[in-house]
Amino acid sequence: MSDQYEAVFARYDTDGDGRLTVEEVTAAIAGMFPAAEVNDLSGIVRALFAEYDTDNDGLLTATEFVPLAENLPELGSEN
Structure with missing residues (x-):
């Protein structure tokens, strides 16, 4: 996973468990x-x-998140 997606995924993974919940x-x-x-x-x-x-x-x-972020650029940005 690229550093960009890794940083964005980590920002959304608020409990730090390596998975995004529906709430996150x-x-x-x-x-x-x-x-x-x-x-x-x-x-x-x-x-x-x-x-x-x-x-x-x-x-x-994180593996499932990357295609989502690629298809929804606003989600994959760090801004």
């Missing part, structure tokens, strides 16, 4: 759209997990 991804997406209500993001987050959680464990590993 929701917070990341909410940070991209500060005016959005978290409840309004649930469908987006479900769709992201449906596509990128390839082992269907309800968590995103």
